[in-house]
Amino acid sequence: MAQKTIRQALHEALAQEMRRDPRVVVIGEDVAGGAGTGGGRDAAGGVLGVTKGLITEFGEDRVIDTPITESAIMGMAAGSAVSGLRPVAELMFSDFLGVCFDQIYNQAAKFRYMFGGKARTPLVIRTMIGAGRSAAAQHSQSPYGIFTSVPGLKVVIPSNAYDAKGLLIQAIRDDDPVIFCEHKLMYDLKTEVPDEAYTVPFGEANIVRDGDDVTIVAFARMVHYAAAAAETLAREGIDCELIDPRTTSPLDADTILDSVARTGRLVVVDEATPRCSMAADIAALVAEHAFGVLKAPIRRVTAPHTPVPFAPGLEKLYIPDSDRIAAVVREAQGYAR
Amino acid sequence: MSITPITMPKWGLTMTEGKVVQWLKPQGGAFAKGEELLEIETSKITNVLEAEEDGTLTRIVAPEDTTLPIGALLAVVAPETTPAAEVDAFIAGFVVPEPSEETMAEAEAGPRTVDIGGRSLRYLERGAGVPVVMLHGFGADLNTWMFTQPALADRHRTIALELPGHGGSTKDVGAGTLDALADAVEAALATLDIDRAHLIGHSMGGAVAAAVAARRPDRAATLTLIAPAGLGPEINATFIDGFVRATRRKDAEAVLRLLVRDPALVSRTMVEDMLRNKRIDGATAALETIAHAWFPGGHQAVDITASVAGLAMAVQLIWGADDRIVPETHALAARVPVHVVEHAGHLPHMEKAGAVNDLIRRFIAA
Numbered sequence: 001m002a003q004k005t006i007r008q009a010l011h012e013a014l015a016q017e018m019r020r021d022p023r024v025v026v027i028g029e030d031v032a033g034g035a036g037t038g039g040g041r042d043a044a045g046g047v048l049g050v051t052k053g054l055i056t057e058f059g060e061d062r063v064i065d066t067p068i069t070e071s072a073i074m075g076m077a078a079g080s081a082v083s084g085l086r087p088v089a090e091l092m093f094s095d096f097l098g099v100c101f102d103q104i105y106n107q108a109a110k111f112r113y114m115f116g117g118k119a120r121t122p123l124v125i126r127t128m129i130g131a132g133r134s135a136a137a138q139h140s141q142s143p144y145g146i147f148t149s150v151p152g153l154k155v156v157i158p159s160n161a162y163d164a165k166g167l168l169i170q171a172i173r174d175d176d177p178v179i180f181c182e183h184k185l186m187y188d189l190k191t192e193v194p195d196e197a198y199t200v201p202f203g204e205a206n207i208v209r210d211g212d213d214v215t216i217v218a219f220a221r222m223v224h225y226a227a228a229a230a231e232t233l234a235r236e237g238i239d240c241e242l243i244d245p246r247t248t249s250p251l252d253a254d255t256i257l258d259s260v261a262r263t264g265r266l267v268v269v270d271e272a273t274p275r276c277s278m279a280a281d282i283a284a285l286v287a288e289h290a291f292g293v294l295k296a297p298i299r300r301v302t303a304p305h306t307p308v309p310f311a312p313g314l315e316k317l318y319i320p321d322s323d324r325i326a327a328v329v330r331e332a333q334g335y336a337r
Numbered sequence: 338m339s340i341t342p343i344t345m346p347k348w349g350l351t352m353t354e355g356k357v358v359q360w361l362k363p364q365g366g367a368f369a370k371g372e373e374l375l376e377i378e379t380s381k382i383t384n385v386l387e388a389e390e391d392g393t394l395t396r397i398v399a400p401e402d403t404t405l406p407i408g409a410l411l412a413v414v415a416p417e418t419t420p421a422a423e424v425d426a427f428i429a430g431f432v433v434p435e436p437s438e439e440t441m442a443e444a445e446a447g448p449r450t451v452d453i454g455g456r457s458l459r460y461l462e463r464g465a466g467v468p469v470v471m472l473h474g475f476g477a478d479l480n481t482w483m484f485t486q487p488a489l490a491d492r493h494r495t496i497a498l499e500l501p502g503h504g505g506s507t508k509d510v511g512a513g514t515l516d517a518l519a520d521a522v523e524a525a526l527a528t529l530d531i532d533r534a535h536l537i538g539h540s541m542g543g544a545v546a547a548a549v550a551a552r553r554p555d556r557a558a559t560l561t562l563i564a565p566a567g568l569g570p571e572i573n574a575t576f577i578d579g580f581v582r583a584t585r586r587k588d589a590e591a592v593l594r595l596l597v598r599d600p601a602l603v604s605r606t607m608v609e610d611m612l613r614n615k616r617i618d619g620a621t622a623a624l625e626t627i628a629h630a631w632f633p634g635g636h637q638a639v640d641i642t643a644s645v646a647g648l649a650m651a652v653q654l655i656w657g658a659d660d661r662i663v664p665e666t667h668a669l670a671a672r673v674p675v676h677v678v679e680h681a682g683h684l685p686h687m688e689k690a691g692a693v694n695d696l697i698r699r700f701i702a703a
Contacts (some may be wrong), residue, residue, distance in 0.1 A: 001447070018413070091421075162613075166616060194505075194613075194617060196617045196618060197617070197618040198613070198616040198617040198618060199618075200616065201584055201585070201616075201617055204585055204586065207586075207605060210605055254587075
């Protein structure tokens with residue numbers, strides 16, 4: 001089976017679904033990649049090259065290049081979704097959610113509920129998250145916790161190319177609005193990805209690694225840091241079970257609780273800020289439902305409650321890394337009442 | 338007799354290392370060929386390593402709970418009279434062999450596909466010689482032969498072929514019937530230039546192998562049927578329905594556990610592999626079609642007893658004593674030699690790989 005990057009996996013998912021279903025359209029800034037510029041039509045394929053080739057194959061009616069107006073993109077996407085299309089809209093940086101949040105939060109997320117289940121909103125919003133490129137405070141955030149807090153939205157955070165393709169196809173076939181978060185430093189990560197179309201179900205976590213000592217729950221890029229920490233810890237005799245929820249809404253609470261029932265220890269690793277976050281949410285879940293089995297306090301490894309720093313040195317300190325994760329896991333494992 | 342090493346085996350395509358879970362013989366203990374020496378866990382599967390010859394477990398080198406690469410020294414087997422210093426020297430001088438170029442090339446090659454009139458079937462080919470063709474059971478894929486294929490590839494051109502609807506093969510199964518699957522296998526063998534082969538089939542693949550042998554007796558050198566379908570009406574409908582329906586890890590795991598005597602054999606990766614196969618567009622519908630054709634109403638509709646009885650080539654049956662999918666009593670319906678494998682369920686070729694490999698090797702060499 002071929003090794004593919006997350007970028008290729010996402011492209012394949014889009015192209016295969018557009019071939020399968022004429023209702024699938026792509027909307028966003030620069031999705032036609034270079035159209036109208038000196039670079040020529042389809043020169044780039046979006047800022048990250050994910051949509052490259054789509055306008056050539058599917059034309060301007062299905063690959064819709066928009067002005068720099070997130071509110072218009074999301075309004076168009078929400079409206080076309082309730083009226084029969086299956087749009088995949090791009091919110092280039094998730095940090096820009098503020099300028100289009102009404103369309104997402106108060107429109108798309110509410111239609112099914114307010115129209116008594118008669119309206120469907122099969123809308124996917126692909127958006128970039130994550131720090132690590134010195135892109136400064138306005139282009140480096142991971143606000144999936146905000147999206148997750150909204151009933152009516154589904155939220156997907158893939159950490160590898162296999163999941164990225166299967167989850168994006170699932171998102172496109174889903175009848176509810178889905179926020180699909182792509183970490184900007186992970187597009188070149190490779191794994192084995194089938195050529196065929198396939199779906200990865202929402203609400204089923206991936207168990208990245210089995211272990212009986214400490215449960216680690218991590219998202220996106222943090223899955224890889226946590227895996228590296230778990231390798232180090234295994235050599236010290238601490239066996240971590242690493243869980244990648246893949247979707248935060250719906251959340252696979254069972255897999256997390258089953259794991260903690262065995263390990264009695266939980267460390268949540270999240271690149272997002274800690275207040276009202278996924279880390280807080282999962283800590284609350286376990287505290288509420290598994291308090292009796294806990295052998296140590298629940299620990300969170302997250303960014304601090306500050307904007308993302310621009311200075312590379314500070315940004316490096318801001319993002320959780322394997323050493324920090326390992327140190328906290330050791331504390332959890334060594335905790336004595 | 339000289340000092341010989343016991344090393345980390347390679348089980349399956351993707352294995353690079355394995356973990357010593359437990360030694361089943363004590364240091365200094367004698368063992369007979371075929372006895373279980375230790376339990377090894379890989380990312381795919383946990384299984385036991387069986388002794389290839391009689392001997393004494395002179396020195397255990399790899400302690401339990403350690404993870405080592407393929408080829409690493411696990412233990413030393415030496416005649417009882419061997420001085421301890423010689424054993425020490427052997428251990429000190431042991432070098433993990435570099436994988437041969439051939440092994441590397443094979444690992445690179447991986448599975449390929451063969452076109453059968455616009456549809457494609459995936460297969461894994463290893464080795465050279467008189468061909469051996471292996472057909473897996475319902476819902477399975479070529480990984481079911483991960484212990485069988487390497488044991489035969491040193492003397493044979495071995496082909497583990499994936500039936501339509503399975504693994505990386507086409508999801509177009511036609512009517513999904515015995516004939517539809519046998520047609521696909523025949524077409525694949527023709528394209529792969531296999532005029533005559535030893536056929537090995539497991540479960541549903543056993544019935545398909547028998548059908549292929551019955552159609553073209555000149556093409557089947559021998560026929561080995563492992564817990565085949567088609568010899569009686571009973572089938573574990575919970576397994577078939579559960580397999581078709583499972584989309585979540587927990588359900589998939591419960592279903593796979595029905596296949597084996599020791600549930601520890603079912604690893605998380607086995608479950609993940611099953612789900613990945615099933616997630617591909619068309620896979621579940623293909624399995625439904627096949628299940629409907631083969632096992633309508635929870636009973637087997639396919640009957641191969643007559644065709645097996647009429648076969649002129651050598652036929653053997655292998656069955657796990659604790660099979661919970663297809664009852665071992667079905668073996669009585671075929672008037673051919675039956676080998677019942679103790680302590681094995683529906684996957685004796687995986688659960689007791691050493692014993693089953695021996696049965697197959699001896700049978701096709703005879």
